[in-house]
Amino acid sequence: MSILLREVTASDLPLFFEQQLDPEANHMAAFTTKDPADRPAFMERWNRLLTDDTIMKKTVLFEDRVAGHVMSFTAPWSDYLEVSFWLGKEFWGRGIATKALDLFLGCQTMRPLHARAAKDNHASIRVLEKCGFKHQGADRGFANARDREIDEVVLNLAPDGGSSSLPSTQSAARY
Ligand SMILES: CC(C)(COP(=O)(O)OP(=O)(O)OC[C@H]1O[C@@H](n2cnc3c(N)ncnc32)[C@H](O)[C@@H]1OP(=O)(O)O)[C@@H](O)C(=O)NCCC(=O)NCCS
Numbered sequence: 611m612s613i614l615l616r617e618v619t620a621s622d623l624p625l626f627f628e629q630q631l632d633p634e635a636n637h638m639a640a641f642t643t644k645d646p647a648d649r650p651a652f653m654e655r656w657n658r659l660l661t662d663d664t665i666m667k668k669t670v671l672f673e674d675r676v677a678g679h680v681m682s683f684t685a686p687w688s689d690y691l692e693v694s695f696w697l698g699k700e701f702w703g704r705g706i707a708t709k710a711l712d713l714f715l716g717c718q719t720m721r722p723l724h725a726r727a728a729k730d731n732h733a734s735i736r737v738l739e740k741c742g743f744k745h746q747g748a749d750r751g752f753a754n755a756r757d758r759e760i761d762e763v764v765l766n767l768a769p770d771g772g773s774s775s776l777p778s779t780q781s782a783a784r785y
Contacts, residue, residue: 613709615668615717618679622669623656625676629698639696640728640753640760659683666718670697670710677701680714682723687751690724695737707737715741721769728753729761743767 627649629635636642643651659665659681667681678697685692693714697707715723725743727734743765753760 611704611709612671612673613677613706613713614671615680615710615713616671618660618667618669620657620660622676622679623653625698626656626679626696627652629678630696632699635696635699636755638728638731638733640731640755641726641751641762642753642755644754646755666714668710668714668717670695670706672701672704672706677706678710680710682714682718682720685724688724690722691718691720692724692726693718694725695734702733707733708740711737711741715767721767723767725765725767726762727765729763735763735765738765741767 630642630646630652636646643655645651659667665681665683667679669679670677676698678695678701680693680695682691682693684690693711695707695711695714697710723743724746725738726749727738729748744767745763746766747764749762749764750759751762752758
């Protein structure tokens with residue numbers, strides 16, 4: 611099974627757009643943009659990400675196909691370096707996200723790294739746990755994809771494998 615990371619290119623964006631339209635994926639990720647079908651807004655956001663060198667973003671390749679992406683960014687809601695990931699549905703359930711995040715952690719070596727997931731996003735939480743993230747705390751925020759406030763969990767990967775203090779947050783779209 612070949613899983614590789616490479617830099618994101620503009621030619622990946624139409625596929626990323628299609629991948630983030632999936633309703634089940636939106637429900638899982640929960641803290642999405644208000645309207646994932648808004649293509650101009652998606653393109654504008656991603657074109658901003660592509661020119662921002664403080665954001666590390668990698669395309670996940672599975673058998674040479676674009677399966678999704680992994681990125682790290684300084685979160686405006688916490689000022690902490692956070693990771694996020696998203697795969698097209700056809701690639702779920704094959705260990706791809708776990709391997710991709712593991713590879714990403716070899717590229718993004720800054721620690722601590724934080725991550726957030728809806729409390730019921732068991733797949734995402736499991737991916738993070740398998741890559742060494744520890745549960746750090748809980749939070750609540752407004753989730754656009756659910757149109758209500760929901761519980762979320764905060765995890766982190768500290769330099770020593772322990773967990774660091776919990777950042778305070780505000781509601782915002784995370785993906
Ligand atoms: C979350 C996501 C990246 C997981 O990708 P994936 O490639 O299917 O994950 P993996 O195959 O590496 O699975 C990792 C673990 O999660 C478990 N898992 C996968 N889907 C699951 C589900 N729906 N419920 C519970 N556990 C699940 C797997 O069994 C595996 O654990 P195990 O090795 O102990 O059995 C993918 O579902 C996705 O992109 N979802 C939409 C976007 C999203 O939620 N992003 C994260 C936002 S925080």
